[in-house]
Amino acid sequence: MNSSAAQTNIETTADGQLKHFLSTSNHSRETLTQILDLADSFISFGKREIKKVPLLRGKTVVNLFFEPSTRTRTTFEIAAKRLSADVINLNASRMSTSKGESILDTVYTLEAMHVDMFVVRDGASGTAELIARHLPDDVRVINAGDGRHAHPTQAMLDMFTIRHYKGDFEKLTVAIVGDILHSRVARSQIQALRVLGVKEIRVIGPKTLIPTKIESMGVVPCYDMDKGLDGVDAILMLRLQHERMEGQQIPSKQEYFYRFGLTSRRVALAASNAIVMHPGPINRGLEISSNVADGPQSVILPQVTNGIAVRMAIMSLLMGGQHSSGGAK
């Protein structure tokens, strides 16, 4: 472990252990691999008769969602309960807006109740980190999506899925397709893929939805989907937000699907055993055709299964370092 770097990195403890999980960019390849390895051990777990381990027994986990997401909240709730934690769901926007309390006052109040871990989602970039910076040393934060910035647990379940089906990252070419510009998922995927040393990352989409100078992130932009998919090992589709349809960024649903929808014909352009991924929920007929989503190369549902295991792994690792971090508390 690089302990000098660790000291300036909010996401690790002074002795280099995982403390918060706010991004996929602030962690070493060893750390991300450690998460994937531990998640492997939780995969078989989901099929056991008793899907419960006492790793977080007596711990209080708060799902603090300033931006509502039933789906993501449910994955964290299930993961925490299978680790035997007590889980409190807070639709925090209601709490704070109805009485004018600030985010930090809300967090300080909850922390005073001896909450051990916050799972934070917000529409603004940086909220999870802001919270992490203001908490005592023994409280943990997981970023469950902040604005357009990052969605690191989604990216990690994607990494798990890629490794599970395709093996060694260093031999793989991966394509991310869709609205790269607004996607926190894409940003976290790109960072994770780079840390893990993937051979090549292509980002595919209309020019209006790919940031200029994206090459500086170490990826190859592609505005022609057929060319971009050529020979890739994994196709990572993004969800197209409906609100984008009404602006000037996309001409029409038909036009979008014609140019960037994933069809069987296009899947055939990739490597013969390429996998098709999507963070869900899918827009059938918009960014992906139903026969591809439900087809033999789709691993969209395994991604969901893997998501529980990956979140259990991250939560376990964070709490494992809870008492070695010393206590300002």
Add this chain to the structure above:
Amino acid sequence: MNSSAAQTNIETTADGQLKHFLSTSNHSRETLTQILDLADSFISFGKREIKKVPLLRGKTVVNLFFEPSTRTRTTFEIAAKRLSADVINLNASRMSTSKGESILDTVYTLEAMHVDMFVVRDGASGTAELIARHLPDDVRVINAGDGRHAHPTQAMLDMFTIRHYKGDFEKLTVAIVGDILHSRVARSQIQALRVLGVKEIRVIGPKTLIPTKIESMGVVPCYDMDKGLDGVDAILMLRLQHERMEGQQIPSKQEYFYRFGLTSRRVALAASNAIVMHPGPINRGLEISSNVADGPQSVILPQVTNGIAVRMAIMSLLMGGQHSSGGAK
């Protein structure tokens, strides 16, 4: 067990064990009696100091309510928690409508998280069965009310209550009173009473609220409440939906109560020890007078108590068959 029938019945496993509970019509008298007998053992349980057994420990139960019902959701949540399950409450309408995901995509996603049992409520008939038909072999579904079609756990707690107070079904005459036409409760009650071999079923209500040809269900329609109640052993009142009052089906509240409200005078027309039942919440002064609802022959609150025991019994039986069903999963 009739194993050839079982193979075509979605509600049982290949070897005849209870798999889903979607209706009261697809089960044999033996199965319904087995549920009632097991529920008997859970009745004393509610009075114990520690109201918890580990029968569903480590299992994940999702209350998937597309149609909100705090009351019914609470009964399933309490029953599942007393069986030591982890319970996830999902107000699914929000999830699906806000992002345009279909019901089946929602269910597939949840199933991929290794949910063991879905408790489903929806305003449309057939939703619970639709879901059951699309899940792997080791996942269980309970219908908590689907449109006008069925509400089988409500009917089973009613059967439990009747048997508890009145004994042998074959000697009993039962009246169901109110809006038969729109009631999933009435439909499930009639089917359960027939499977259990009750002597006579009368349905009482205005002609506008009793289906034509109801005789084909094996019941006797009655448009005069005084005549219909003559000598019955159990009076099963239905809740009148307020929205019916504004249409042409009922002239006025006063008129409805005058013709079909359950008063002390009318209770006296039944057998001397007849019981008065209602699924709740009651409309005092509309379908039932307060002094009857709170009177000595009312078993409305015992019905609620029995509802927890019956739901615990059904959940236990379904999960008991989980691992004998083999696994497509």
Add this chain to the structure above:
Amino acid sequence: MNSSAAQTNIETTADGQLKHFLSTSNHSRETLTQILDLADSFISFGKREIKKVPLLRGKTVVNLFFEPSTRTRTTFEIAAKRLSADVINLNASRMSTSKGESILDTVYTLEAMHVDMFVVRDGASGTAELIARHLPDDVRVINAGDGRHAHPTQAMLDMFTIRHYKGDFEKLTVAIVGDILHSRVARSQIQALRVLGVKEIRVIGPKTLIPTKIESMGVVPCYDMDKGLDGVDAILMLRLQHERMEGQQIPSKQEYFYRFGLTSRRVALAASNAIVMHPGPINRGLEISSNVADGPQSVILPQVTNGIAVRMAIMSLLMGGQHSSGGAK
């Protein structure tokens, strides 16, 4: 114990044990002190690795909130879960208004599910007591705030905090500042402070927000904040409700803060080691300046921590008397 008084007091059992916690006025100094002493033993608990004791294992606690309050509900949910209870959260307004069920019918229905304890919050005064009067002998009720009447668990956490920092009540002068007229917190604080034998209680605020004849409650009214704070040991700020700002009771925010806002200058008028308290959430710059709220004499966050311990203590004491009360049930 005074058993003749106990028999007429709804909040205690026939043999004088704590049964409900609806007020701070119906309990003896011994009982309130017993709560504070037990809470003391739960304080260290929040810092343990496993924050869970089985005192309420197998018990069902319902948070029955007719008036929404995420913050208060969360404190009770965390307290109950750390005692190993099963917790059901009910946004009861939805349940009752959507189907027209009365509060008592709702409570009777829940009680029939063998709920052991209700935590009740309502906008109307007296709701928790109304419910307590209609439940069987072995069911417990905690008042989590009823209209302008009482908020006794908040007052008890305040007493705990005062005792923790300042010691013997009989030597202390305490000031309560703000909207005394509409505050259930102030009412419960005054009653608790009197039962516990505090030396002097001052209430400070504009004449429009202090009840006439408040002296009959055993307190000294003060319309000049500087004078009122002179030499006090504890300053208990109240939250100013925003809706008061728009009426005729307060001229403007600026004017209110100028006359009754707690600033560093005013804190200096109190005893040198005086503590500053607030039930939260705070309105920074309205009733309290940020530098005081976050300053060295502020114990606002410790109040929150203490709130969990005090609520665990009250819940434990209530349930400890559950089976000695005999059973109408």
